[in-house]
Amino acid sequence: MTQPLEHVSFDQPDEVREGENWRLDLVNLAAGAQVGRLTLQPGWRWSEAVKPVAGTDLCMAPHQSYQLSGHLHVAMQDGTELDVHAGEITSLPPGHDAWVIGNETVVAVDWQGASVWARPQHT
16 A cells, blocks of 8 residues: 555644634544644643643643744653753653743644544543
C-alpha cells in the first residue's frame, strides 16, 4: 500500500474541540493519523480548563508538537518542569499539567496525542 498524496488545512478542520480559552482543530489523514492545532489563550491552564473534560488529574495524552507562538510552562508528574517557546519541538509523555505564561497566545501543531486531547476518558 502506498501513501496517498494529501492536502488538508486547519482552516477546514474535520473536528473542533473548544472551551472558554482554548481550541483544538483536528485534521484527518487517510492513513488514520490526526494532526491538531492547539490555540491556548493567556490564562489557560490544563488543570483548570481541560481537566473537567478529560476527567483525569493530569493530561494523559502524549504529545509531539511544534510550537508556533507563545510561552508554555509544563510540569511533569515526577516534578520535572520545562518552558516551551515558539520555534521549539517537544515530546511529552503522559502525566503533565501545562499553562500559558504571559500575554501571548500559544499556538502549537501536535502530531501525537491531539486525537485524544480534551476527549472524555471512558471507564
